[in-house]
Amino acid sequence: MDGWVIRGLKTGIVTTKYPDETDTTPGISPGFPSETDCSKTNADKISERCPTGALKNSNEKMYVNHRRCIHCYRCLRNVQNPMDWKTDFEWATVRGELPNFPEKFKHSLHIRVVDSGDCGACLNEVKLLNNPFYNMHRLGFFITPTPRKADILLVVGPVTDHMKPALLKAYEAMPTPKRVMAVGTCALTGGIFENSFVTEQGVNDIIPVNIEIPGCPPPPLAILHGLLVLAGVKEQNIDNTLAEKTGGNNR
Ligand code: SF4
Structure with a gap:
């Protein structure tokens, strides 16, 4: 935080230079x-x-x-x-094939966020993407309130029974080509709710996930990296076979 304030006072600009330069501000990621x-x-x-x-x-x-x-x-x-x-x-990881968006769409991608029962931590990190430091609008990403105008469905939470119909409706209402991004450990594996009788074990149990952002919660730049991978601007860095090396358990 101190680094942002000092830079802001010196230059009048607080926005991160990522993705043009990597961001090493102290505390930017828990690692x-x-x-x-x-x-x-x-x-x-x-x-x-x-x-x-x-x-x-x-x-x-x-x-x-x-x-x-x-x-x-x-x-x-x-x-x-x-x-x-x-x-x-x-940390973004692609699941299976990731067809690219048509070139003309890439500078204006709209995101519908669905909270499928998260604790609030992942959702807070997603909200931060709109603040002056991360300012995702400069990269062509916008939040939309309606799935009918959304290109990307961003889902947080393990998917509770009550949110399952709403999540399915949102997915079905989106026009093609559509992409699904699961954000946070709960959305990937069920997390601490894994064995609950009122939740699924992650978003992929309900709808096909294209890209996963691990972390509890992932920091905003990890989510931004995932959006840039979806848009075809960045590559994934994490080894896709790590889950297999850790026992073949894909959860
Ligand atoms: S969850 Fe396990 S691997 Fe991850 S930081 Fe904690 S002890 Fe280490």
Whole structure:
């Protein structure tokens, strides 16, 4: 936060330079643990500390299933040999094929946001995309209140039983070509609601997801990166096979 204020006072501009330049402002991202060399004994100790089962030891390496990780820091703090930690934010992952939007649409993409039962954290990060620092309008992304004018359906939350019909209606009302973006651990796997009797285990159980943004919650720049991947401006950075390396569990 301090970095933004100082830059704003010096230049009169607070908006991030991302995606033209990467943003290294302190606190811009909570980061994620990354693949780490590990002795077996230590690996078992670290795995036991992970509350979401996101860590898997294989061939003296610890792998992280980013779809499950909630960046709680339990594998970093107060452990003898902690996991390596990356503080980047380009976490968007494409599911299957991602057909591009026609070129003429790419500079004006409209997003319909559906809260399918989130705790409020992911939705707050999505709201921040409209503030002067992230200012997603400069990149051609706009929020729309109606699915009939939306190109992208952005969904947060694990999909509660009550929100399932509303989510389906919104998806069906959208014109083609349409894309679905699942934002946050709950939308990807059900998160802490995974075994609940009143929710699904993520958005993909209901409608086909094209792009996933892991994190609990993902920071605004991670969501912005996902939108840029959808628009064909950026590439994904996270290894798609990580979920397989962490036990073949795609949840
Ligand atoms: S930061 Fe992620 S991988 Fe590490 S203990 Fe927490 S949930 Fe597990």
